[in-house]
Amino acid sequence: MQISGKLAKVRLLSLSVLLGLATLTAVSPPAAAATDLDVIMQYAPSVYLYSTDIYRPAIAKDFVTRSKLRWSHDQGCADHQLASRGNVDIAKLGNGGYRHQTANSWPGCAHHDQWYTTTAYTRPRGGVVSGEGFFLDLDNTARRGVGRTAPVVYEYQAHQFVAYWFFYAFNDAITTVADHEGDWERVTVRLDANNHATQAAYYIHSGYCTLPWSAVASVDSHPVAYSALGTHATYPTGGGHDLDRTDQGPRWSTWNNLLNVRDQPWYGYGGAWGEVGETSESTGPVGPSAYKAPAPSDWNKPC
Ligand SMILES: [Ca+2]
Ligand SMILES: [Ca+2]
Structure with missing residues (x-):
């Protein structure tokens, strides 16, 4: 028993x-398989801002709120205002809800021909209408931005790339002729079929350069980037680069505040982010939209 x-x-x-x-x-x-958001957060850059740069990261939505929306005419014709400061409808901006017509100096700056909406590529310098187009004229006292609490907007294509857009309200160029309001910069990480990083692209003025992931300095999988004093050109290494200067100022942990660019009401706006200067360099740029590729067309441009 x-x-x-x-x-x-x-x-x-x-x-x-x-x-x-x-x-x-x-x-x-x-x-657990990494979700899309895991991938996006994992590769969000760790950005060193320049220690004494007074033009810190800015919030795109606030930039719109503190801007007038205007149409720049050429041939000596006066500009026209679509919305005053504080009254720009951000959703209309992004869905083409504002429209305006071109004008010729003769006769009497009369409007004529084609109408354009805010989703057309209408940046007054370089857009589809030579010399005319929409622009946001920021209150000059709002050029300094808010700093590291500003969100970074990302653009993600699974198994291809994730682009991280950095926004500053002012580009303080090395020569003042290239100063401009509105400054969109970015780092783009290339992804393979498993959503693993294979390369990073750093955007520097009007170009970019690329590195294999093995050569990218990273902290816990976040690629390190250096934002140059005033111009915010984004470099993979510190120190001097031609006329640009970088240092290890405040570190912007961009994964703490990421927003999907396609969810932004302003996304799609094809005019200028910033007032119009004499040249393309001194005019606000076009922002994330169909008119500004988020990823390189050529990944073989070594830094
Ligand atoms: Ca202004
Ligand atoms: Ca810049």
């Missing part, structure tokens, strides 16, 4: 071990 009792205990024990294993198996999650 005693033996039977022991056997019963052993059997009970075995059963409980088996049940325990079954329970363990049931509660252990399967190896």
